[in-house]
Amino acid sequence: MSTTTRPTAESSARSTLEADRPMKRVGTTFSAAQLIEALPGTFRKLDPRQMFRTPVMFIVEMGAVLITAIAIAEPFLGGPVTSGGSEVPASFTWLIALWLWLTVLFANLAESVAEGRGKAQASSLRRARTGMTARVVREYVPAADPGALGSAITDMPSSDLDLGDIVVIEAGGLVPGDGEIIWGIASVDESAITGESAPVIRESGGDRSAVTGGTRVLSDRIVVRIMSRPGDTFLDRMIRLVEGAERQKTPNEVALNILLATLSIVFTVVVLAINPIGSSSNVAVSVPVLVALLVCLIPTTIGALLAAIGIAGMDRLVQHNVLAMSGRAVEAAGDVTTLLLDKTGTITYGNRRASEFISVDGADRNDLVTAALQSSLSDPTPEGKSIIDLAEIEGSVRADVAGTVVPFSAQTRMSGVDFPDGSSVRKGAGSAVRAWVAAGPGTATAELDDAVSRVSQLGGTPLVVAIRDAAGVARVLGVIHLKDVVKDGLPERFAELRSMGIRTVMITGDNPLTAKAIAAEAGVDDYLAEATPEDKMCLIRKEQAGGALVAMTGDGTNDAPALALADVGVAMNSGTSAAKEAGNMVDLDSDPTKLIDIVRIGKQLLITRGALTTFSIANDVAKYFAIVPAMFIGAFPGLAALNIMHLNSPSSAILSAVIFNALIIVALIPLSLRGVKYRAASASSLLNRNLLVYGLGGIVAPFIGIKAIDLALSLLPVF
Numbered sequence: 001m002s003t004t005t006r007p008t009a010e011s012s013a014r015s016t017l018e019a020d021r022p023m024k025r026v027g028t029t030f031s032a033a034q035l036i037e038a039l040p041g042t043f044r045k046l047d048p049r050q051m052f053r054t055p056v057m058f059i060v061e062m063g064a065v066l067i068t069a070i071a072i073a074e075p076f077l078g079g080p081v082t083s084g085g086s087e088v089p090a091s092f093t094w095l096i097a098l099w100l101w102l103t104v105l106f107a108n109l110a111e112s113v114a115e116g117r118g119k120a121q122a123s124s125l126r127r128a129r130t131g132m133t134a135r136v137v138r139e140y141v142p143a144a145d146p147g148a149l150g151s152a153i154t155d156m157p158s159s160d161l162d163l164g165d166i167v168v169i170e171a172g173g174l175v176p177g178d179g180e181i182i183w184g185i186a187s188v189d190e191s192a193i194t195g196e197s198a199p200v201i202r203e204s205g206g207d208r209s210a211v212t213g214g215t216r217v218l219s220d221r222i223v224v225r226i227m228s229r230p231g232d233t234f235l236d237r238m239i240r241l242v243e244g245a246e247r248q249k250t251p252n253e254v255a256l257n258i259l260l261a262t263l264s265i266v267f268t269v270v271v272l273a274i275n276p277i278g279s280s281s282n283v284a285v286s287v288p289v290l291v292a293l294l295v296c297l298i299p300t301t302i303g304a305l306l307a308a309i310g311i312a313g314m315d316r317l318v319q320h321n322v323l324a325m326s327g328r329a330v331e332a333a334g335d336v337t338t339l340l341l342d343k344t345g346t347i348t349y350g351n352r353r354a355s356e357f358i359s360v361d362g363a364d365r366n367d368l369v370t371a372a373l374q375s376s377l378s379d380p381t382p383e384g385k386s387i388i389d390l391a392e393i394e395g396s397v398r399a400d401v402a403g404t405v406v407p408f409s410a411q412t413r414m415s416g417v418d419f420p421d422g423s424s425v426r427k428g429a430g431s432a433v434r435a436w437v438a439a440g441p442g443t444a445t446a447e448l449d450d451a452v453s454r455v456s457q458l459g460g461t462p463l464v465v466a467i468r469d470a471a472g473v474a475r476v477l478g479v480i481h482l483k484d485v486v487k488d489g490l491p492e493r494f495a496e497l498r499s500m501g502i503r504t505v506m507i508t509g510d511n512p513l514t515a516k517a518i519a520a521e522a523g524v525d526d527y528l529a530e531a532t533p534e535d536k537m538c539l540i541r542k543e544q545a546g547g548a549l550v551a552m553t554g555d556g557t558n559d560a561p562a563l564a565l566a567d568v569g570v571a572m573n574s575g576t577s578a579a580k581e582a583g584n585m586v587d588l589d590s591d592p593t594k595l596i597d598i599v600r601i602g603k604q605l606l607i608t609r610g611a612l613t614t615f616s617i618a619n620d621v622a623k624y625f626a627i628v629p630a631m632f633i634g635a636f637p638g639l640a641a642l643n644i645m646h647l648n649s650p651s652s653a654i655l656s657a658v659i660f661n662a663l664i665i666v667a668l669i670p671l672s673l674r675g676v677k678y679r680a681a682s683a684s685s686l687l688n689r690n691l692l693v694y695g696l697g698g699i700v701a702p703f704i705g706i707k708a709i710d711l712a713l714s715l716l717p718v719f
């Protein structure tokens with residue numbers, strides 16, 4: 001690996017990448033309509049079996065049930081008289097019960113509003129899924145155009161399609177399910193899924209062969225092998241994802257929930273111990289006051305908002321056209337230190353096309369073109385097809401030849417044909433074909449090296465063409481120049497990643513010179529050339545062993561193992577289904593720099609959760625000082641010294657604390673949905689700043705809030 005030069009001025013053209021356009025579906029606060037939509041869910045979530053998943057809020061709900069029962073029973077038992085030696089107004093128990101119920105409902109509301117944003121999107125996705133007809137080819141002849149053959153075709157509903165079915169889709173038709181194109185090339189409108197109206201090219205044989213159910217074929221005819229099971233298509237998964245149906249708690253969330261539950265249990269024990277300590281019955285604290293105290297002490301704020309924060313994070317990714325299959329990956333993204341990128345199809349557009357034949361060593365140009373054509377006749381890759389196209393433009397005539405096809409593989413980096421008379425033809429990466437020629441036996445000359453470097457320095461992929469005659473003598477005929485284009489606006493975006501502390505490394509199967517040229521043009525920090533799929537995995541393991549959290553973006557089947565191994569594996573939507581299956585995120589815009597947004601969203605999620613946890617716990621400490629003196633002031637007038645807030649009466653102090661505890665949840669819903677503002681800064685300085693803002697804020701807010709509520713309550717005749 002070597003470090004590349006910094007981006008040049010020419011390459012700093014304005015980005016046309018998707019990530020630069022204004023975001024499509026962004027809402028930072030919630031509207032009245034959203035609130036109304038969230039109401040049914042708010043009440044449905046009262047089901048104790050659901051509440052139990054959030055232990056803190058489950059305790060509040062049980063408290064609400066208990067206090068409601070006491071409020072109902074009180075008139076028959078002589079009514080509430082005193083608590084902790086103070087008089088209590090008759091409506092007190094009912095008021096506490098009411099505000100405990102509201103506390104639970106506000107928590108449910110937060111989650112329900114967070115879910116609501118995905119539901120709207122899910123219903124628009126559902127529209128893309130319904131009512132499609134699939135045209136299934138019964139007996140498909142491999143690699144043929146069923147239209148030309150007049151194959152038998154049966155129509156069936158797309159919902160009946162199964163794994164392995166072969167369907168044909170004509171221009172204007174909807175793709176009935178996810179699959180791989182096995183014949184043909186077409187432009188496809190994927191806007192139903194990506195929201196982006198510019199059509200994309202999909203073709204058989206390469207890394208751009210995947211099509212998604214619900215998208216529309218705009219031109220030509222393609223044959224697709226279905227790769228998804230009924231009910232488990234990409235669209236189905238996307239719907240479940242945005243609806244939150246598949247949402248599972250991340251390890252961090254589980255750990256935080258355990259911490260919150262532990263705190264709750266500790267406080268429950270503390271509160272239960274209050275009366276025995278206060279011994280004599282005239283100072284005994286009543287059950288409603290004990291429950292009120294408990295609810296104020298346990299971390300209800302974060303308990304209520306935790307789920308909403310997580311859902312909102314996933315939702316923000318969807319707004320950026322990224323589907324995250326796991327919340328764990330979103331969190332990991334917040335700490336990514338290294339980004340590995342595949343070259344072809346990720347940094348470049350991936351439509352490598354033959355643009356030039358260069359003969360070397362005195363070889364006849366026609367022989368080169370013919371050999372290139374022959375070696376590509378049975379090569380289904382887009383590169384292979386582009387060579388045939390160019391050879392035909394150059395006047396070569398396609399003639400079927402019998403022979404054993406040697407298909408391209410990422411390991412051999414060559415493809416070709418072995419003919420029955422013992423001769424053969426190969427094309428492929430320089431190093432691979434050179435070795436093949438040397439074993440011929442034969443020699444390659446400096447003229448070849450020159451041609452290869454010339455193509456490489458232009459950022460092109462040189463494919464060396466060689467033949468071996470029936471006598472076993474090999475020789476090089478020349479080089480095919482495969483051209484690819486680097487996506488726009490990459491250097492600025494990689495510079496941004498650098499400023500976030502993320503190192504970018506391009507890994508490619510291509511030769512070092514091409515890699516160097518493309519790396520310089522794209523502005524990555526480092527590159528690794530001639531990498532096999534195993535090398536890609538090794539590099540990830542090495543980085544991980546050194547403590548780095550690794551993100552990988554790729555599109556090809558040969559990237560799949562690496563995508564699966566990386567902490568954050570972002571598959572390009574344009575890529576193969578193997579890549580999309582292996583990664584834990586899919587970028588619908590196929591933009592390799594989307595990681596900038598993914599990292600930002602991951603960091604924001606972690607920071608928001610940390611900030612609100614700090615706030616919640618600081619808040620609870622402050623409430624303790626507001627309530628405890630008030631609780632016992634009747635019995636121990638000496639506590640008046642602690643009563644720094646001078647609240648109206650003990651019962652109004654306690655009720656004010658409970659009301660504040662409930663209202664702070666509602667007040668913080670917008671922040672948990674929107675996320676704490678993220679600035680590019682080191683993790684420790686962000687942490688310190690947040691501890692200060694949210695810790696201090698958490699201590700001060702209750703004093704102001706409770707005092708204000710107490711003042712308002714004092715206007716009521718009851719207090």
Ligand SMILES: Nc1ncnc2c1ncn2[C@@H]1O[C@H](COP(=O)(O)OP(=O)(O)OP(=O)(O)O)[C@@H](O)[C@H]1O
Binds near residue numbers: 427508509556558
């Ligand atoms: N159809 C083909 N026939 C022969 N050789 C090929 C063919 N396609 C690619 N090659 C050669 O094999 C090399 C490795 O290809 P591979 O697909 O593994 O990597 P890549 O696509 O170039 O890089 P990346 O990993 O960035 O996508 C290419 O650089 C090229 O030299």
Ligand SMILES: [K+]
Binds near residue numbers: 295296298299
């Ligand atoms: K609380």
Ligand SMILES: [Mg+2]
Binds near residue numbers: 555556
């Ligand atoms: Mg590739």
